[in-house]
Amino acid sequence: MSDRKPLLDVLRGEARAIPPIWLMRQAGRYLPEYQELRAKAGSFLDTCYNPRTAARITLQPIERFGFDAAILFSDILVVPDALGQKVWFESGHGPRLVPLENDSDVDALSGSFDIGKLAPVFETIDRVKGELPSSVAFIGFCGAPWTVASYMIAGRGTPDQAPARLFAYRRPEAFARLIDILVEASVAYLIRQIDAGVETLQIFDSWAGVLPPQEFERWVAAPLKKIIDKVKEARPGVPIIAFARGGATHLPRLAETLGADALGLDTAIDPVWAAKHIPAGPALQGNLDPLALLAGGAALDREIDSILRSFAGRPHIFNLGHGVLPETPLEHVSQLIERVRRAGN
Ligand SMILES: Cc1c2[nH]c(c1CCC(=O)O)Cc1[nH]c(c(CCC(=O)O)c1C)Cc1[nH]c(c(CCC(=O)O)c1C)Cc1[nH]c(c(C)c1CCC(=O)O)C2
Numbered sequence: 001m002s003d004r005k006p007l008l009d010v011l012r013g014e015a016r017a018i019p020p021i022w023l024m025r026q027a028g029r030y031l032p033e034y035q036e037l038r039a040k041a042g043s044f045l046d047t048c049y050n051p052r053t054a055a056r057i058t059l060q061p062i063e064r065f066g067f068d069a070a071i072l073f074s075d076i077l078v079v080p081d082a083l084g085q086k087v088w089f090e091s092g093h094g095p096r097l098v099p100l101e102n103d104s105d106v107d108a109l110s111g112s113f114d115i116g117k118l119a120p121v122f123e124t125i126d127r128v129k130g131e132l133p134s135s136v137a138f139i140g141f142c143g144a145p146w147t148v149a150s151y152m153i154a155g156r157g158t159p160d161q162a163p164a165r166l167f168a169y170r171r172p173e174a175f176a177r178l179i180d181i182l183v184e185a186s187v188a189y190l191i192r193q194i195d196a197g198v199e200t201l202q203i204f205d206s207w208a209g210v211l212p213p214q215e216f217e218r219w220v221a222a223p224l225k226k227i228i229d230k231v232k233e234a235r236p237g238v239p240i241i242a243f244a245r246g247g248a249t250h251l252p253r254l255a256e257t258l259g260a261d262a263l264g265l266d267t268a269i270d271p272v273w274a275a276k277h278i279p280a281g282p283a284l285q286g287n288l289d290p291l292a293l294l295a296g297g298a299a300l301d302r303e304i305d306s307i308l309r310s311f312a313g314r315p316h317i318f319n320l321g322h323g324v325l326p327e328t329p330l331e332h333v334s335q336l337i338e339r340v341r342r343a344g345n
Pocket of ligand 1: 073143
């Protein structure tokens with residue numbers, strides 16, 4: 001039976017001639033209507049915790065472009081915030097946190113997850129779900145433990161997550177406790193998102209690609225699997241997309257072991273290689289270069305066509321290989337959607 005939502009059909013294993021399309025970071029700074037609302041709202045975190053505003057931002061890209069899915073407007077760093085770590089965003093600089101420096105900083109977080117602090121997020125979900133067109137799926141999300149931990153330890157974005165990698169080598173027991181705290185919090189948070197009304201989930205492991213293989217196994221693959229197992233046990237049937245950016249040669253194994261319904265592919269993955277070497281099972285999502293979208297023109301058309309060709313016949317969700325860049329012209333997003341929706345004709 002075909003669902004009326006193309007994204008959910010593909011997550012259940014259906015290949016569609018016209019793949020459903022949504023974009024990571026589709027609710028954000030490239031949209032003038034987002035800039036306008038943000039200018040009126042308070043801080044970025046205040047905006048995330050304002051259900052009325054967050055619901056409107058979630059709906060903005062659907063209203064403007066008609067994507068096949070809406071992604072909840074929030075941030076991965078609301079989880080450290082609800083764990084009691086101080087989090088703020090400096091405009092032009094990104095996130096700032098009071099960094100975790102030693103074992104006792106980690107242990108202080110144990111048992112401290114205050115899910116009540118995230119009540120506004122669940123209220124946002126409740127507001128959005130009644131407003132979505134019937135063909136549009138609703139995606140909830142969280143950051144994966146490794147990626148969230150990397151911000152908690154560095155206290156900011158870094159190019160290579162060196163502070164968290166060093167912490168994990170120097171204090172593996174404390175780091176494992178931090179990852180466990182994040183697994184538990186993420187599971188509880190995702191279940192509450194489902195109960196509030198999202199229909200599928202994406203877990204963002206944006207910094208999976210910086211780790212050597214054994215560390216990848218321990219801090220990326222194992223915690224992702226734990227979260228997926230636990231959420232599926234509690235709420236069977238809700239599909240989960242795992243995005244391990246930089247997962248590279250791990251992807252064929254993750255397809256067989258994670259239990260995810262889709263794997264997100266980053267920009268560096270060759271779609272022809274992916275279609276050939278990632279075993280059937282999960283749908284594949286991706287992986288247009290955000291810079292090709294920014295550039296537009298013939299280069300954009302060429303990249304779109306090559307992705308469509310490579311994944312033809314497989315369950316595929318069209319997306320970027322990472323988030324939309326703030327400088328992206330709106331017409332290029334329209335060009336992308338029109339071209340993808342002409343596929344199969
Ligand atoms: C690593 C990460 C973060 N947040 C997120 C990730 C994983 C995905 C990725 O790698 O891009 C995920 C995220 N962040 C945001 C969303 C909302 C939904 C959507 O995808 O549109 C989602 C899913 C809003 C946001 N999160 C942020 C903004 C910009 C805030 C503003 O200036 O108005 C938005 C719209 C801020 C943010 N939040 C974060 C950073 C590093 C920054 C600053 C730099 C940047 O914007 O990329 C942490």
